[in-house]
Amino acid sequence: MNKRSLIGEFTKGLIEENATFKAAIGLCPTLAVTTSLVNGFWMGVAVVFVLTFSNVFVSILRKVTPDQIRIPVFVILIATPVVIVELVMRAYLPAMYQILGIFVSLIVVNCIVIARAEAFAYKNSPLRAAFDGLGVGAGFMIDLMLIGAVREFLGTGTLTVGSMVLPSKPLFEPMSVMLTPPGGFITLGVLMAVLNIAFQRAAAKRAKTVS
Amino acid sequence: MVKAKRGSGGVSVPDKKELSGRMPIEDAGIPAELTLFLSQHTGAPSKPLVNVGDDVKRGQKIAEAQGAVSACLHAPTSGKVKAIEPRYQPVLGREVDAIVLTPDGENTLYEGIAPVGDDLEAISQEKIREVVREAGLVGLGGAAFPTAVKLTPPPGKTIDTYLLNGVECEPYLTADQKLMEESAADVVFGFRALMKGAGVKKGIICIEDNKPDAIKAMEEAAKPYPELEIAVLSHRYPRGGEKQLIEVVLGREVPPPPGLPLDVGVIVSNVGTAYALAMALKTGLPLVERIVSVTGEGVARPVNLRALIGTPVSYLIEKAGGFSSTPGKVVLGGPMMGVSVRDTDVSIVKGTSGVLVLPAEAVKTEPVLPCIRCGRCVEACPMRLLPVWMAAYAENGYMDDAEKMRVMDCCECGACSYVCPSRRPLTQSIRLAKAHIAAKRRAAAKK
Amino acid sequence: MADKLLITSSPHIRAAKTVRSIMLDVVIALVPASVAAVVFFGVKAFGVLAASTISAVLAEYLYEKAVKRPVTVGDLSAVVTGLLLGLTLPPAVPLYVPVVGSAFAIVVAKQVFGGLGTNFVNPALAGRAFVLAAWPLHVTSAWLNPLTMDAATGATPLHAFKGGQAAGSLVDLLIGNRLGSLGETSAIAILLGGAYLLMRGVIDYRIPVAYLGTLGLGVFIFGKPGALFQGDPLRGILLGGAMLGAFFMATDYVTSPVTPKGRTYMGIGAGLITLLIRYWGDYPEGVTYAILLMNLATPLIDKFVVPRYYGYAHDVAARRKANRAGGELS
Numbered sequence: 001m002n003k004r005s006l007i008g009e010f011t012k013g014l015i016e017e018n019a020t021f022k023a024a025i026g027l028c029p030t031l032a033v034t035t036s037l038v039n040g041f042w043m044g045v046a047v048v049f050v051l052t053f054s055n056v057f058v059s060i061l062r063k064v065t066p067d068q069i070r071i072p073v074f075v076i077l078i079a080t081p082v083v084i085v086e087l088v089m090r091a092y093l094p095a096m097y098q099i100l101g102i103f104v105s106l107i108v109v110n111c112i113v114i115a116r117a118e119a120f121a122y123k124n125s126p127l128r129a130a131f132d133g134l135g136v137g138a139g140f141m142i143d144l145m146l147i148g149a150v151r152e153f154l155g156t157g158t159l160t161v162g163s164m165v166l167p168s169k170p171l172f173e174p175m176s177v178m179l180t181p182p183g184g185f186i187t188l189g190v191l192m193a194v195l196n197i198a199f200q201r202a203a204a205k206r207a208k209t210v211s
Numbered sequence: 212m213v214k215a216k217r218g219s220g221g222v223s224v225p226d227k228k229e230l231s232g233r234m235p236i237e238d239a240g241i242p243a244e245l246t247l248f249l250s251q252h253t254g255a256p257s258k259p260l261v262n263v264g265d266d267v268k269r270g271q272k273i274a275e276a277q278g279a280v281s282a283c284l285h286a287p288t289s290g291k292v293k294a295i296e297p298r299y300q301p302v303l304g305r306e307v308d309a310i311v312l313t314p315d316g317e318n319t320l321y322e323g324i325a326p327v328g329d330d331l332e333a334i335s336q337e338k339i340r341e342v343v344r345e346a347g348l349v350g351l352g353g354a355a356f357p358t359a360v361k362l363t364p365p366p367g368k369t370i371d372t373y374l375l376n377g378v379e380c381e382p383y384l385t386a387d388q389k390l391m392e393e394s395a396a397d398v399v400f401g402f403r404a405l406m407k408g409a410g411v412k413k414g415i416i417c418i419e420d421n422k423p424d425a426i427k428a429m430e431e432a433a434k435p436y437p438e439l440e441i442a443v444l445s446h447r448y449p450r451g452g453e454k455q456l457i458e459v460v461l462g463r464e465v466p467p468p469p470g471l472p473l474d475v476g477v478i479v480s481n482v483g484t485a486y487a488l489a490m491a492l493k494t495g496l497p498l499v500e501r502i503v504s505v506t507g508e509g510v511a512r513p514v515n516l517r518a519l520i521g522t523p524v525s526y527l528i529e530k531a532g533g534f535s536s537t538p539g540k541v542v543l544g545g546p547m548m549g550v551s552v553r554d555t556d557v558s559i560v561k562g563t564s565g566v567l568v569l570p571a572e573a574v575k576t577e578p579v580l581p582c583i584r585c586g587r588c589v590e591a592c593p594m595r596l597l598p599v600w601m602a603a604y605a606e607n608g609y610m611d612d613a614e615k616m617r618v619m620d621c622c623e624c625g626a627c628s629y630v631c632p633s634r635r636p637l638t639q640s641i642r643l644a645k646a647h648i649a650a651k652r653r654a655a656a657k658k
Numbered sequence: 659m660a661d662k663l664l665i666t667s668s669p670h671i672r673a674a675k676t677v678r679s680i681m682l683d684v685v686i687a688l689v690p691a692s693v694a695a696v697v698f699f700g701v702k703a704f705g706v707l708a709a710s711t712i713s714a715v716l717a718e719y720l721y722e723k724a725v726k727r728p729v730t731v732g733d734l735s736a737v738v739t740g741l742l743l744g745l746t747l748p749p750a751v752p753l754y755v756p757v758v759g760s761a762f763a764i765v766v767a768k769q770v771f772g773g774l775g776t777n778f779v780n781p782a783l784a785g786r787a788f789v790l791a792a793w794p795l796h797v798t799s800a801w802l803n804p805l806t807m808d809a810a811t812g813a814t815p816l817h818a819f820k821g822g823q824a825a826g827s828l829v830d831l832l833i834g835n836r837l838g839s840l841g842e843t844s845a846i847a848i849l850l851g852g853a854y855l856l857m858r859g860v861i862d863y864r865i866p867v868a869y870l871g872t873l874g875l876g877v878f879i880f881g882k883p884g885a886l887f888q889g890d891p892l893r894g895i896l897l898g899g900a901m902l903g904a905f906f907m908a909t910d911y912v913t914s915p916v917t918p919k920g921r922t923y924m925g926i927g928a929g930l931i932t933l934l935i936r937y938w939g940d941y942p943e944g945v946t947y948a949i950l951l952m953n954l955a956t957p958l959i960d961k962f963v964v965p966r967y968y969g970y971a972h973d974v975a976a977r978r979k980a981n982r983a984g985g986e987l988s
């Protein structure tokens with residue numbers, strides 16, 4: 001197993017081990033909360049925080065965690081930052097907390113967090129685990145924002161970023177289906193196909209120029 | 212007159228009988244060389260009785276049957292044995308040993324040839340069976356199964372009906388049609404002899420409705436015999452296959468392989484076989500010649516020829532006026548089940564009922580499109596199988612799944628491929644699966 | 659002497675029907691319904707049909723070019739999909755609806771799954787389902803009055819019928835003098851097309867007969883609210899998209915079973931589901947989803963409906979065993 005640099009541990013979460021489009025894990029919140037760009041953003045922020053936090057602590061305690069009960073231990077270690085995120089959100093972003101609702105609490109059982117804990121943090125140093133969490137989390141956040149942006153734009157005709165609404169009036173009749181679960185699946189599928197084709201063609205081109 | 216029941220499956224194919232249907236049977240004459248394969252029948256190859264350099268006469272036995280399921284071979288004309296060597300057998304698709312004859316043109320008859328008689332009452336069942344065996348008679352419908360074996364069913368199997376197959380459901384071919392039109396009395400005589408040889412009381416002559424003259428002739432010839440009936444079938448392919456024929460005429464279904472028609476009390480023989488027996492009894496001549504339809508849009512003068520077994524295809528095509536345009540395919544047999552040959556140097560075998568020349572434009576390969584699951588192949592299959600899935604399994608290597616779909620029951624009639632709008636090679640894929648499974652079973656049997 | 663003779667496996671002749679000729683037959687069969695649509699609903703109808711057909715063909719062409727596959731527009735299946743989708747839409751629908759719908763139908767419901775022969779649902783219906791969900795208001799209310807071609811408001815005859823009210827004279831329903839989508843109004847035009855397809859051997863009679871028969875029977879039994887066996891089966895079949903669906907959508911080869919018996923089951927199932935949705939569901943129209951659901955059920959039907967293979971007539975036990983063994987499809 002080749003040792004990546006710390007920066008490498010970060011960047012791999014963006015494309016190579018992208019949670020949504022490559023590994024296709026943690027799709028429940030992906031489909032549920034991506035009805036707008038900002039929703040995706042804040043959910044992403046929450047996951048980045050939880051993922052990094054839990055990765056670090058799982059890694060710190062990895063030598064003393066018995067193998068047979070490691071999953072319950074992970075859950076405890078993940079639940080802690082989730083509760084922190086919940087309380088902070090409730091205090092400072094109450095509207096967003098209302099929208100994201102139960103999916104913030106469900107980060108506890110989010111596949112991505114448990115998967116990184118099990119596959120990486122349990123076997124690597126805390127520093128590495130931290131970068132891994134940051135990277136995969138950042139990748140996930142970008143995924144959520146991408147899907148959210150597409151669904152919001154097609155589903156409402158505009159994109160809301162903070163107080164800006166672009167364009168001010170929809171250019172076309174919005175397709176309300178995009179805000180519904182079918183729209184979520186279709187967007188996910190199309191983006192997964194398009195991005196993977198793009199990644200493959202880029203990798204092939206890189207291989208050709210290298211050889 | 213038996214009214215035929217409606218069988219399942221099948222396709223409606225163009226008739227094309229008018230190309231050679233009006234031509235009376237002509238004598239093909241004697242070619243420069245005859246190739247007589249030792250393996251041109253179902254069963255073990257025959258063993259040569261002559262050596263290179265020997266002189267033979269017309270009707271002389273030149274190879275002996277080997278074992279229970281086999282047939283003997285006779286010289287079609289007088290001449291010298293030029294060689295006994297492997298030659299490419301077009302139906303088997305590989306080289307088999309053959310006796311190559313150089314005719315001397317005299318056509319001298321073998322001294323041992325003598326008529327047996329033309330009064331069936333005077334000829335015993337044993338004698339008929341002996342004549343059938345000694346004349347090297349095989350099923351002239353194409354499968355070339357040794358008729359002597361067919362006439363002696365195993366103990367415990369009673370046969371109640373003998374069907375005479377004058378259906379000739381393949382397009383273009385008119386050999387059987389002409390035989391019935393011109394020699395109906397002999398065909399009926401031969402049929403009655405077959406019936407006596409097998410010990411069967413009831414006989415049904417089956418003819419397709421696109422041969423009105425043949426039907427009339429056979430009705431006339433069969434009138435004096437109350438045990439014979441005529442069944443007229445509507446034109447549909449593949450009614451002429453024995454399994455389909457039995458289903459349509461008698462409503463019975465032959466059990467799957469190793470089931471045979473005798474398991475449902477029926478024997479089926481081709482009109483050509485009946486005629487050959489008639490000739491063997493009346494003149495003593497064994498099976499040395501047969502009627503071959505040389506037809507198709509690719510020959511200048513489609514014709515029905517009385518040809519010697521072993522005649523090269525090129526010779527027959529010349530007799531039919533040669534190619535009328537650039538030939539695309541030369542097929543031995545009919546267009547649905549015949550074998551396309553690589554060149555016209557091959558020779559005809561006992562089961563060759565036709566030489567079909569299709570012009571180049573007619574056989575242009577069309578692109579194969581994906582299966583659109585239209586279900587036409589399912590409707591067309593006379594064995595009521597599912598070609599769409601069998602072919603898909605075969606093409607992807609799932610031979611065991613194909614076996615579970617009863618692919619071994621497939622009679623390879625080609626109706627499914629014929630009707631496929633995507634031009635998928637269904638029959639070919641199914642044949643692939645069958646070959647695989649047969650090889651697997653052979654390997655398992657060896658252990 | 660011939661220098662190169664072609665050698666192939668038998669058979670050496672082929673029937674005249676090709677995929678293209680079959681698709682052409684379907685297009686021809688849709689001409690009466692298309693003409694009726696333009697006659698009753700004018701230029702707007704022509705616009706919708708043209709937009710959906712052109713968009714379908716263009717979508718297929720562009721997609722195949724983008725993924726570097728051979729262009730199959732020549733087999734006319736995209737034309738059929740586009741035309742069918744257009745016929746399911748109301749006349750006054752904005753043109754981007756058929757354009758997006760056709761593109762979705764071709765790219766997502768057909769090409770992405772492997773192109774012709776491997777779509778898992780009827781592409782035209784999938785496109786309609788998508789635009790129905792995307793712009794529900796347009797697709798369910800952009801009606802025009804027939805012949806006068808002015809905007810119409812109010813419920814369609816189907817809606818009224820469901821509620822137990824009168825729903826137009828039979829003559830009007832047959833010719834097409836009523837509110838509705840482009841293709842569903844003129845029953846005679848659809849029947850003409852359907853008869854053409856049956857005559858040409860393109861479709862199996864079992865699907866439309868089973869579908870419409872089941873639907874008619876169901877409407878007869880349950881049609882009148884509050885009473886049983888007093889429904890109007892004829893109107894039940896003529897109203898809504900059942901005729902168009904039964905003859906042109908449910909009969910799509912790829913998404914219907916390959917065996918005759920299986921097709922009957924599909925027709926019955928589609929009829930039952932249409933009935934269910936119309937009378938116990940919220941939607942006024944159930945044809946789209948009924949056919950889509952039966953499309954999904956087709957592989958299951960194909961797995962379990964196996965013909966009685968030749969040769970097993972005499973031994974019932976052996977026949978059952980063979981059918982069970984032969985029914986295994988991966």
